[in-house]
Amino acid sequence: MTATEQDPGTRLPGAHCDACSLHGVCLTQNLSEDTLEGLDALLDQPSPLKRGESLITQGNAFTSLYLVRSGSLKQVVRPLGQELEHVVGFYLPGETVGLEGIGESRCPASVVAMETTFVCALPYARLRELYYNNPSLSESLLHRMSRELRGEKRQLCLLSGRTAEQRLAGFLLGLSERFQQRGCSRYQFRLAMSRGDIGSHLGLALETVSRVLGRFQRQGLIQLATREMTILSLEGLQAIVEES
Amino acid sequence: MTATEQDPGTRLPGAHCDACSLHGVCLTQNLSEDTLEGLDALLDQPSPLKRGESLITQGNAFTSLYLVRSGSLKQVVRPLGQELEHVVGFYLPGETVGLEGIGESRCPASVVAMETTFVCALPYARLRELYYNNPSLSESLLHRMSRELRGEKRQLCLLSGRTAEQRLAGFLLGLSERFQQRGCSRYQFRLAMSRGDIGSHLGLALETVSRVLGRFQRQGLIQLATREMTILSLEGLQAIVEES
DNA sequence: GGACTAGGCTGACCCGGGTCAAGGTCTGAT
DNA sequence: ATCAGACCTTGACCCGGGTCAGCCTAGTCC
Secondary structure, three states: OOHHHOOOOOOOOOOOHHHOOOOOOOOOOOOOHHHHHHHHHHOEOOOOEOOOOEEEOOOOEOOEEEEEEEOOEEEEEOOOOOOOOEEEEEEOOOOEEOHHHOOOOEOOOEEEEOOOEEEEEEEHHHHHHHHHHOHHHHHHHHHHHHHHHHHHHHHHHHHOOOOHHHHHHHHHHHHHHHHHHOOOOOOEEEOOOOHHHHHHHHOOOHHHHHHHHHHHHHOOOEEEEOOEEEEOOHHHHHHHHHOO | OOHHHOOOOOOOOOOOHHHOOOOOOOOOOOOOHHHHHHHHHHOEOOOOEOOOOEEEOOOOEOOEEEEEEEOOEEEEEOOOOOOOOEEEEEEOOOOEEOHHHOOOOEOOOEEEEOOOEEEEEEEHHHHHHHHHHOHHHHHHHHHHHHHHHHHHHHHHHHHOOOOHHHHHHHHHHHHHHHHHHOOOOOOEEEOOOOHHHHHHHHOOOHHHHHHHHHHHHHOOOEEEEOOEEEEOOHHHHHHHHHOO
């Protein structure tokens, strides 16, 4: 199964999280039976987002966390007093959106769909009630958050003093790993984000992204038709990341 | 009170968190009376770290969280397969160290004292028992972590496509704000980190850090004697950050 | 107090990647 | 099928900041 073929989850109204095809990678894994039932009860499935629609708008009230069921999103920050926007992250199916708003009244970043995207919504007030009585749920949240923190530190290393080639190689390897964790091919996937989004995320101009991807292709490391990515040499990309 | 004058906390063996001078900015704020007592019981105060000593070593078993009582530390990551180290964060008094290890068996980063530093240690296994029965504690952890996540996103924006001057101005403003939150002067503080540490954190060569700080000084934005920093114009620094 | 060392400053050089510009391609709507 | 607009590619130019080298300063240990 490639990323593009993934269907919008298997959960229907009235169905249960543990029947969802993403259960194994989602926030809901490793929860006790009754905690899962509690989650099922508060969980909402809003209508799908179309490409470009916002799931979360920076500055709006923080109300909910979201679980990606299918599709993908980008997180965008517009630092106060600046008009330039930065893409600070991407979300794939099974990932938890909105964690950085916990404990705040306003959302510190926007989250925008990059393609048709289905999510589950968890109203935070009710989620909070639930985890007050189900410590396994708060532990799951802590683990998710800790993982996201590790991802950010990794991203900081990728941005700090690395060449354009190293950033892009690292980015592709990271994506590849995340697709694999979701049961998709590690070698073939569709880039839902534009060159501009990738550049903003990696601190590069979109022209540089385009040029470097072209170079990778000429070197036989990848095969890229617009947004259809095939990785031909994980080792080659890894070698680029590792060169000091 | 300036950062350098800060004494090593007021908590003595047998004393209580709520008597600590940092209680207002620490993980322990907003906890119920009995949760605090539980924390007091499991909390250990190891002997102080000297400059250069490691509190946490990357790859070692994850066992504890730490609360900074006085002094400061840097978090350092050596990505696997690379010999270069990246400074991914700094910790000031009241901050919580080790959150990115939660849910992992090994510590994903090292944490090293930049000066003589006192910490409180929270063995995670016992902390976990405690928060299983005290949801206000898990909520405090969630809030800390969410805050750290917001800090990392902010850092990503600072690194992504910004000039050396913007990065340094943003860095100084961030430090200034953190000192102020700790009851220290917003305008005067001691940089515990070297130019090299700052450079690594901001993705700049240490020579560039030195040059830009010199330029800021000549422009009358700051006054800097080696590591004694005085900010003369917060507005001026802010203007630099905001210019597109 | 003197010497050793880590850390900091400054200048010269140069290259990676930003910017601007022009043309090509893909996709969805009519 | 056609068209418009968003997205992508490629080339030319140039500057910010990395690198290398040399010197200076401050803190530390005898």
